[in-house]
Amino acid sequence: MKIPVIAIFDIGKTNKKLFLFDEDYKIVFERTARFIETKDEDGDTCENLESLRLSVFDSLHEVLRNKQFDIKAINFSTYGASLVYVDENGKPLAPLYNYLKEYPEALKKQFYDTYGGEKEIAVSTASPVLGSLNSGMQLYRMKYEKPEIFAQVKYALHLPQYMSSIITGKMHSDITSIGCHTNLWNFEKQNYHEWVTKERLEDMLAPIFSGDDVMQSTFPSENYLTGVGLHDSSAALIPYLESFKEPFILLSTGTWCISLNPFNSVPLTKEELDKDCLCYLSFQGKPIKASRLFAGFEHEQEVKRIAEHFETSVGKYKTVKLDLNLLSEYLPKGSLVKYFDTLEENHFDFSKVNLTDFEDDVAAYHYLIFTLVFKQYVATTLVLKNTSVKRIFVDGGFSKNQIFMNLLAMVFPEIEVYAASMAQATSMGAAVAIHKHWNKKPLPTDMIALKLFVSPVKNN
Known part of the structure; x- marks a missing residue:
């Protein structure tokens, strides 16, 4: 058969x-x-x-x-x-x-x-x-x-x-x-x-x-x-829209990290456009406010620099575990959110950091992710404000990064932060979009696997 x-x-x-x-x-x-x-x-x-x-x-x-x-x-x-x-x-x-x-x-x-x-x-x-x-x-x-x-x-x-x-x-x-x-x-x-x-x-x-x-x-x-046919960024969102009805943001991470908020219909301002926000249209014609950050590219470049300096392999950093002692050096005594809110948007530029300042490559890598999460906090907040979003789903490369995910949970303490994994999100979206025409079965409830991350630091 x-x-x-x-x-x-x-x-x-x-x-x-x-x-x-x-x-x-x-x-x-x-x-x-x-x-x-x-x-x-x-x-x-x-x-x-x-x-x-x-x-x-x-x-x-x-x-x-x-x-x-x-x-x-x-x-x-x-x-x-x-x-x-x-x-x-x-x-x-x-x-x-x-x-x-x-x-x-x-x-x-x-x-x-x-x-x-x-x-x-x-x-x-x-x-x-x-x-x-x-x-x-x-x-x-x-x-x-x-x-x-x-x-x-x-x-x-x-x-x-x-x-x-x-x-x-x-x-x-x-x-x-x-x-x-x-x-x-x-x-x-x-x-x-x-x-x-x-x-x-x-x-x-x-x-x-x-x-x-x-x-x-x-x-x-x-x-x-x-x-x-569908544009890939919009296609990747479709399984999430079909699976979750409560307001959420999808943080799609790759070369670009794109924060997509389908529940923010406030028109873009000139200031938001200047900060690299844009709107997509969903396959149903609804506006999706989005912000972009070139974080995956920066991560790739800086990991090469760290690996060369400390004479290690680039592949090592795919599995670095979170070390709270290393992070505590950069964390404020009070709320990380309040600390980040006091900083200018371009406060961190890891490319100008002297790698001899770090004891080892793992310490340097922790600091790199710390600076990227600050930038991600700024970018995601642009599309988050004035909405009732209660969940952030992270898919793509950074969803597998323990340090990134734990820090993200720290800077969004009021929101549930999930690593989401789905086999081939854009392809799945293109299939789900025309589900009713070819498939008599209901949409499965296990299309997306979720893992909740809770802030590893209590004082937030």
Whole structure:
């Protein structure tokens, strides 16, 4: 008897994965691919779209040949801020430009001078000024720098929707991609920003299709219900939204540590935008206030520095246990929260710390995490204030870090702090989004494993 499954393509910048989930949301098959990047016409590295497309087809053929599985549905979760320019047949006309590609200052100035200034646009679109990371700016650039290609473009599709289109033959937009620091969406008016209309770009943004709906596939046959594809940050939140109804924050940790608060609908202020806050749209079109911190990247760089200085291996720091005696050197006599509240936001800069000041590498590592938790406290507090959040769920790399988790419990003493683990959160989210279409079983209650952390210090 074949196992009914949903196939999810999870496309990250580095790894491209295919997962098959059974009806209990257990992973029953996994395949990973990595591609060599190609270069655009300026010599900047970018995703190889053709390799990506062929890999999807090859993976599906492989699963179809496997007599164990019965594919009921297909969906995609991919990184955001990347546009595929397609002609009327859905064929790409240009490279998939890297969202880190440098944005021309003159064009940026032209845009913001024309449409009301950086602050004004940032507030209404809930998008900090991020250059190419604001994907709407990529489309604006295409219009002014490559008019010959622009004239042939039928639609500019965000990457998740392009991936879905190669299976369905249908071209759509999705609210999780549009509502993610793109500069395209006016959060106040819940519609495209007026600059999109004035530049006559609205028709190039395909009709919006609901993230929890499905269409029929055309490849490899018409038997498969297919989702429109989701932006990965929004997809990762879906299992939590389905599992917990009381207000919570999800702290998703990786290279970026993103604090997502689906229960904060207060519009972003200019001050919050200046501090790297933004809004996402959930797959149901609701705003999710978020703050970003480049903590995973800083951790990686500084761990390398510690390992080199003390002649140890980087891997050692994945399992360092909490040592309260080491931490007590940095902890105030009273409340850690009150102490942190007296500090300037840029008080700690571990990169400038002299490592010879520490007795050993473990002491240095404890201090590094202490400084990162301060920064995390500042960033998470931005989206926490004026809400009734009672829980923080931490997933990703830092959820496994004992020192980080214990310190986080100390700086949020009124809130339950949990390490959350879930097999492949973004893929699971893309599967759960279209659950009602392919799965007759109720959603399982054990999708997310939780471990509560309690402050290790009483005087808080």
